[in-house]
Amino acid sequence: MPLVDLEIIGQGSPQVSDQPVVTARSRGLVACTRCTRVWPMGQDFCSRCGSALVSRHTRSLQRVWAWWAMGLICYVPANIYPMLRTRTLFMTDESTIIGGAVEIARHGSFGVAAIILIASVLIPVGKFIAIAYLALSLRRKVSMSSHARHKLYEVVEFIGRWSMIDVFVVAILSSLVQLSAVASINPGPAAITFALSVIFTMLAALSFDPRMIWDNPEESHP
Amino acid sequence: MVTVSAKIRESSASLVPEAELIACPQCDALYHAVPPRPGERALCTRCHTVLIQPRKGAGLRVIALAVSVMILMLGATFFPFLQVRVAGLHNASSVFDAALAFVDGPMVALSVAVAALIVLIPVLRAFLVVYVLAPVVFDRSPWPGAIAAFRLSETLKPWSMAEIFVIGVAVALVKISDLARVDYGPAFWMFAALVVVITIQDGYMCRWSIWKSLDKEARK
Incomplete structure (x- = not known):
């Protein structure tokens, strides 16, 4: 089968094509995922950029699950323990992630409460589900097409970093609001577990080899 | 809007030197790396990952x-x-x-x-x-x-x-x-x-x- 041409576009969006493509693997080549150069199968390192060459990271799933589990374990205390300790003259207030968002919503800032809930609850939980689904979908038949699953992977990879918002908010508040006895804000233990959870799930997404999504031919064109 | 749709190329991978091939890092699709004109982008036809995107200067x-x-x-x-x-x-x-x-x-x-x-x-x-x-x-x-x-x-x-x-x-x-x-x-x-x-x-x-x-x- 001959090679397909690259799709060249000036402006505008790409066309959806269901044309079958030739893969590097089917030609006995291994692609460098860093610099896109191809090499004969069996070469271990890319001679251009020095990255390790693997046709498919078949064992990468173990790594994905390991990071995924670490992320999930860290996510539990991140929701139970307080994220912020606010001390004012008369009281000390400890708020968790969800508690803090509810507090903001009660003050009428629904937009900001929504940002926090989306970044700290919806995105992490969605990410756990999405990564697990993608990893499981490689082993069994699923109804979602390869195109849709690849889109899901791209979304997970792009959006995962944004969960760090809450950690940065805690960092900003704790450095800014240090006004001796009147008011001070300090980070709670959840800040560190939440940051770890975000980092671990990012590593899980980065360990996933998206090329495996496309490997099963009858699934890629349902 | 300039859109040139993908067409089957006669060249076969075995005839093209490896240095002129490009593989999509996201889906492993193999292409003959033909750089587009500056300002245009070359995309993977399957997963639409941007592979080559030259700009002048x-x-x-x-x-x-x-x-x-x-x-x-x-x-x-x-x-x-x-x-x-x-x-x-x-x-x-x-x-x-x-x-x-x-x-x-x-x-x-x-x-x-x-x-x-x-x-x-x-x-x-x-x-x-x-x-x-x-x-x-x-x-x-x-x-x-x-x-x-x-x-x-x-x-x-x-x-x-x-x-x-x-x-x-x-x-x-x-x-x-x-x-x-x-x-x-x-x-x-x-x-x-x-x-x-x-x-x-x-x-x-x-x-x-x-x-x-x-x-x-x-x-x-």
């Missing part, structure tokens, strides 16, 4: 933008970022202070991580890009370690979180707006500009062209 522009990232970050890190006023008390905080917010107690690691994510990694990436591109733009052979430097810069890409920090600032402002009066310091605007510059710089970088220009064999 991109190298020099990327260097200029990377240098401005370094300068802006220097200012943005140490000038006051936000100022807070409560009952006559006043406190100003820089990005540097924010990064060091967790220094007390067991959270030092988090402080290091925050400093890395919002200051060190963006600056390091800018520096690496200048190091890699400066000789290439002036048609010299790459400086030693350029390949490792660009690889590191690419690896660090998802960990550069300056833009997320800016949104974090907006959220933080609302959170304390009824506790205290908050004003922006000069560094806030520097940081906002920084995020825009980083985004433009990334848009100008064509990874394929850069790797090609670093290719030792191709340069011989």
Whole structure:
């Protein structure tokens, strides 16, 4: 089968094509995922950029699950323990992630409460589900097409970093609001577990080899 | 809108030298690497990942933008970022202070991580890009370690979180707006500009062209 041409576009969006493509693997080549150069199968390192060459990271799933589990374990205390300790003259207030968002919503800032809930609850939980689904979908038949699953992977990879918002908010508040006895804000233990959870799930997404999504031919064109 | 749809090419992979092939890192589709004209993009027909994206004079522009990232970050890190006023008390905080917010107690690691994510990694990436591109733009052979430097810069890409920090600032402002009066310091605007510059710089970088220009064999 001959090679397909690259799709060249000036402006505008790409066309959806269901044309079958030739893969590097089917030609006995291994692609460098860093610099896109191809090499004969069996070469271990890319001679251009020095990255390790693997046709498919078949064992990468173990790594994905390991990071995924670490992320999930860290996510539990991140929701139970307080994220912020606010001390004012008369009281000390400890708020968790969800508690803090509810507090903001009660003050009428629904937009900001929504940002926090989306970044700290919806995105992490969605990410756990999405990564697990993608990893499981490689082993069994699923109804979602390869195109849709690849889109899901791209979304997970792009959006995962944004969960760090809450950690940065805690960092900003704790450095800014240090006004001796009147008011001070300090980070709670959840800040560190939440940051770890975000980092671990990012590593899980980065360990996933998206090329495996496309490997099963009858699934890629349902 | 110029859209040239994909058409089957007569050439067979076995006839094309490996150096002229390109494989999509996302879906392993193999193509004959034909660079598009400047301003156009070459996409993977299957998963629409942008594979080649040459721009006229991109190298020099990327260097200029990377240098401005370094300068802006220097200012943005140490000038006051936000100022807070409560009952006559006043406190100003820089990005540097924010990064060091967790220094007390067991959270030092988090402080290091925050400093890395919002200051060190963006600056390091800018520096690496200048190091890699400066000789290439002036048609010299790459400086030693350029390949490792660009690889590191690419690896660090998802960990550069300056833009997320800016949104974090907006959220933080609302959170304390009824506790205290908050004003922006000069560094806030520097940081906002920084995020825009980083985004433009990334848009100008064509990874394929850069790797090609670093290719030792191709340069011989």
